[in-house]
Amino acid sequence: MNGWNGLNLLCSRALCNNILWLNQTPSPLGVVEDHPAMGEVLTTLLKDYDHASHARSGNEALKQIEQQTPDIILLDLTLPDMTGLEVAGIIRQNKKTKSTPILAMSGYPSNKECLEAGCNDFIRKPFAAPDLLDRLAS
Numbered sequence: 001m002n003g004w005n006g007l008n009l010l011c012s013r014a015l016c017n018n019i020l021w022l023n024q025t026p027s028p029l030g031v032v033e034d035h036p037a038m039g040e041v042l043t044t045l046l047k048d049y050d051h052a053s054h055a056r057s058g059n060e061a062l063k064q065i066e067q068q069t070p071d072i073i074l075l076d077l078t079l080p081d082m083t084g085l086e087v088a089g090i091i092r093q094n095k096k097t098k099s100t101p102i103l104a105m106s107g108y109p110s111n112k113e114c115l116e117a118g119c120n121d122f123i124r125k126p127f128a129a130p131d132l133l134d135r136l137a138s
Contacts, residue, residue, distance in 0.1 A: 029136070030054075030070030032061040032087065033105075034079050038125070042074070045129055049136075058082035062090055069097055072136060075119070077106035085110075085117040092118035103135055 029049040033039045034056045043054065053068060055061035058079045065073070073091065077084035084104055091097045104114040107125040114122040121135055 028068075028070045028072075030061070030065055030073040032056075032058070032073065032079070032084065033076045035076070038076075045132070046074075046136075056080075058084070058087040061087055065091065065097055065100075066094075069100060071100070073100055073102045074136070075102050075104050077104055077108070077110055077114070085113060085119075088114070088117040088119050 029046060031039070031042055031046070031054045033042055033054070039054065039056065053061070053064035053070060055064050056079075058081050061073075061075075061079075075084045075087060079087070084106070088102050088104065091100060091102065101121075102119040104110065104117075104119040104122045105125055105127070106122070109124065111122040121138075123132060123135055
């Protein structure tokens with residue numbers, strides 16, 4: 001996990017199981033993350049969730065979301081083909097997805113811009129597993 005050595009602090013499997021909604025089925029989750037190591041960490045961390053999709057670019061995410069709308073979207077703001085803010089704007093313009101909750105994530109402080117673009121919440125990378133799971137649960 002080159003470049004993301006601190007992510008081993010995210011969580012152990014047991015911690016994730018204790019934090020996830022107790023006795024509830026997690027919602028389908030769409031993950032948009034282009035960084036391979038972070039994508040791997042998120043996939044491992046969120047494996048108890050029903051993954052509706054995992055996209056590595058904005059265009060790929062929009063196609064997947066159109067085919068199967070997740071209940072929650074975890075959206076990286078730095079993507080190779082467009083910004084996460086642009087993706088959020090397009091999601092908000094679509095009748096089918098306009099009310100889908102979006103949790104934006106970035107290594108740069110962007111809370112105000114995220115909310116203005118239609119995201120419901122923002123989490124700054126690197127983050128701890130309990131923080132991410134709490135945000136997804138709320």
